[in-house]
Amino acid sequence: MDWTALWLSLRLAGWTVLILLPLSILLGRLLAYRRFRGKGFTEALIMLPLVMPPTVFGFYLLVAFGANSPVGGIWQSLVGRQLVFSFEGLVLASVVLNLPFAIQPAQRGFEAIPTEVREAAQCCGLSPLRSLLKVELPLAWPGLLTAMVLTFAHTLGEFGVVLMVGGSIPGETKTIAIAIYDRVQAFDDQSAAIMSAVLLAISLATISLTFWLSARVGRRLG
Amino acid sequence: MALDMSAKAAGPIPLDVSFRVAPGELMALVGHSGSGKTTILRSIAGLWTPAHANISVSGEPWLDTETGVDLPAHRRRVGIVFQSYALFPHMSALANVVAAMGHVPRRDKVDKAMELLSLVNLPGLEHRKPAALSGGQQQRVALARALAREPAALLLDEPFSAVDRATRQILYRELRALRSHLRMPTVLVTHDLEEARELADRIVVIEHGRLVRTGTTAEIMFDPAALRAMGLRDLVSVLPAAVEAHEHDGLTRLSTPAGQIWLPGLDASPGARVQVRIHAHEVIVARQRPQEISALNVLPAVVKGLAEGDGPGAVVRLDLAGHELLARITARSVHALSLEEGAPCFAILKSMAVARDDVQHDAS
Numbered sequence: 001m002d003w004t005a006l007w008l009s010l011r012l013a014g015w016t017v018l019i020l021l022p023l024s025i026l027l028g029r030l031l032a033y034r035r036f037r038g039k040g041f042t043e044a045l046i047m048l049p050l051v052m053p054p055t056v057f058g059f060y061l062l063v064a065f066g067a068n069s070p071v072g073g074i075w076q077s078l079v080g081r082q083l084v085f086s087f088e089g090l091v092l093a094s095v096v097l098n099l100p101f102a103i104q105p106a107q108r109g110f111e112a113i114p115t116e117v118r119e120a121a122q123c124c125g126l127s128p129l130r131s132l133l134k135v136e137l138p139l140a141w142p143g144l145l146t147a148m149v150l151t152f153a154h155t156l157g158e159f160g161v162v163l164m165v166g167g168s169i170p171g172e173t174k175t176i177a178i179a180i181y182d183r184v185q186a187f188d189d190q191s192a193a194i195m196s197a198v199l200l201a202i203s204l205a206t207i208s209l210t211f212w213l214s215a216r217v218g219r220r221l222g
Numbered sequence: 223m224a225l226d227m228s229a230k231a232a233g234p235i236p237l238d239v240s241f242r243v244a245p246g247e248l249m250a251l252v253g254h255s256g257s258g259k260t261t262i263l264r265s266i267a268g269l270w271t272p273a274h275a276n277i278s279v280s281g282e283p284w285l286d287t288e289t290g291v292d293l294p295a296h297r298r299r300v301g302i303v304f305q306s307y308a309l310f311p312h313m314s315a316l317a318n319v320v321a322a323m324g325h326v327p328r329r330d331k332v333d334k335a336m337e338l339l340s341l342v343n344l345p346g347l348e349h350r351k352p353a354a355l356s357g358g359q360q361q362r363v364a365l366a367r368a369l370a371r372e373p374a375a376l377l378l379d380e381p382f383s384a385v386d387r388a389t390r391q392i393l394y395r396e397l398r399a400l401r402s403h404l405r406m407p408t409v410l411v412t413h414d415l416e417e418a419r420e421l422a423d424r425i426v427v428i429e430h431g432r433l434v435r436t437g438t439t440a441e442i443m444f445d446p447a448a449l450r451a452m453g454l455r456d457l458v459s460v461l462p463a464a465v466e467a468h469e470h471d472g473l474t475r476l477s478t479p480a481g482q483i484w485l486p487g488l489d490a491s492p493g494a495r496v497q498v499r500i501h502a503h504e505v506i507v508a509r510q511r512p513q514e515i516s517a518l519n520v521l522p523a524v525v526k527g528l529a530e531g532d533g534p535g536a537v538v539r540l541d542l543a544g545h546e547l548l549a550r551i552t553a554r555s556v557h558a559l560s561l562e563e564g565a566p567c568f569a570i571l572k573s574m575a576v577a578r579d580d581v582q583h584d585a586s
Contacts (some may be wrong), residue, residue, distance in 0.1 A: 117308045117309075120367075121296075121310070122295035123298075123371075124324075124370075125325070125371055126321070131296070134321065139312060
C-alpha cells in the first residue's frame with residue numbers, strides 16, 4: 001500500500017476542489033445569468049477536456065507548461081522551479097482538466113433559480129453579495145455540491161494527463177492511480193488490489209455522501 | 223411621495239408613456255399581454271432600463287437617462303409582488319419577510335415581520351416554507367415581504383392571477399382594507415378590467431407601450447378605444463341573486479332585484495346568495511317584452527347611458543332595479559330602437575349563456 005501516493009492524490013483532489021469552487025461559482029453564475037457574444041464558444045471550450053484524449057490533452061499542457069512557453073516561463077521566473085513534473089503543475093493541469101466537471105453542474109445549479117426569485121432578492125434590498133450568500137448559494141448548493149464531488153472523484157482517478165504532465169515522481173507527482181499501474185507492471189497484484197479497493201471505497205463514500213446531502217437539501221426545500 | 227415616470231424606447235419592447243401616481247393612490251395599468259405594462263413596472267423597480275426614461279419617487283431621482291442617474295434595483299425602495307410571488311423557497315414565511323428588512327435594527331426584525339404577517343391575515347403560519355402554503359397564503363407572504371421594506375412605491379404585477387376566483391375576491395377585500403394603512407403610490411398591473419375596477423382609483427389603459435386612455439373605471443368602460451385595447455370580452459357586469467329552487471328540468475330559479483331568472487343547475491341550496499357574472503356581449507336589448515322567445519330571462523330595465531365607438535359596436539348601460547348591467551350591441555340597433563338615456567327596455571339573457579364558472583357563491 002503506497003500511502004504517499006494516496007496522500008498525494010487526496011492533496012491533489014483537495015487543492016483542485018479548493019481552486020475550482022470559487023471559479024465555478026464565478027463562471028457558473030456568469031454563464032447561467034448573462035448573455036454575451038461568444039458564450040456558446042466559451043461553453044464549448046470548457047467542455048473540451050471531456051472529449052479530448054487524455055494523452056493529447058496532456059501533451060498540449062506539457063507544451064504550455066514548458067519553460068519555453070509563456071505560462072511555464074512566468075512560473076519559473078516567479079517560483080524558481082519548473083512547472084512540469086511538479087505538484088503545482090499537476091494541480092494546474094487538474095484544474096483545467098476538471099473545468100467541465102465543476103462548471104457545468106454549477107451553471108445548472110444557478111440556472112435552476114427562477115429569474116424572478118433573483119429579482120425579488122434585489123427588490124428586497126439585498127446587494128449582489130448578500131443575494132449570493134442568502135439566496136443564490138443556498139438554492140444552487142446541490143449543483144455546486146455535485147460539481148465538487150465530481151471534481152474530487154475524477155481527480156483521484158485521473159491517469160493519462162497526470163502521467164503526461166507529472167511523470168511519476170514519488171511524493172511529487174506519483175498519484176495513487178499511477179501507483180496502481182506501477183504495481184500491476186511489477187506483477188505486484190496484491191498491492192494493486194488493496195490500493196484499488198481503497199480507491200473504490202473512497203469513491204463510493206464520496207458519492208454516498210452527495211446523495212445523502214442532496215436528499216437532505218431536497219427535504220429542506222420541500 | 224408621488225411617483226413620476228416618463229419613458230421612451232423603440233425596442234425590443236416599445237414604450238412611450240408618462241404618468242404620475244399620487245401618494246396613497248392605486249393606479250392600475252391595464253392591457254393585453256405584450257402591451258408593455260409589465261415592462262413599465264420593471265423599469266420602476268430597476269429590473270429593466272428603457273433607452274430614454276426619467277423616474278423619480280418622492281422627488282428622489284431613481285433613473286434619469288439624460289444625466290446618467292441609474293440607481294441599482296437593490297437601492298430603490300420598492301416593494302414588489304411578482305406574478306409567481308417569487309418567494310425564497312428555502313426560507314420560512316417569516317424569514318422571507320425578514321429578508322427585506324435590511325434597514326430595521328436586528329432585534330426589531332422578527333416583531334415587525336410578525337406584525338406584517340398579521341396585517342396580511344397570515345397568523346400561525348410564519349414557520350412554514352412557501353411550498354407548504356396555498357397560493358393565497360403565498361400571495362399574502364409576498365405582499366408582507368413587499369411592505370417589509372417600507373417601500374416608497376408599491377408595485378403589484380398581476381398578483382391575483384395565480385389564485386382561484388373565490389380566493390381572489392377575499393384577497394381583493396383584504397387589499398382594499400389594507401390600503402388605509404398605505405401612504406405610498408401603488409401601481410397594479412393587470413389584464414383584468416374587473417380587477418382594476420375592484421381595486422384601483424384610476425385606470426390607465428395601455429396598448430403597444432402607449433397610454434390609450436386614463437380615467438376612472440366608468441370613463442374607461444365607455445371609451446371604445448380603451449375597450450378595444452383591452453379586448454371586449456372583459457366587459458362583464460355582476461348581478462346579485464338568491465337561489466330560490468332547483469327545478470325538475472335541471473334549471474335553478476333565482477331571484478334578482480329586477481325579477482326571476484333561470485340558470486343551468488347550480489350547486490347551491492335554496493336561500494344561498496350568489497353573484498352572477500354576465501358578459502356584455504351575451505345581453506340582448508328589446509324595447510318591448512318579447513313574445514314566444516326561447517330566452518328564459520327577460521328583465522325590465524332603463525337605459526342609463528350609451529357609448530358608441532368608431533366601429534359598428536356600442537355599449538349600453540342598463541339600470542336593473544339599481545344594479546348596472548352592460549350590453550354590447552350594434553350601433554345600428556341602438557338607432558333602430560332609439561335607445562337613449564331614460565328609455566325603458568328589456569334585457570334578455572339566455573340561460574345557457576351563463577357558465578357555471580360565472581356564478582360565484584357569496585362568502586359573507
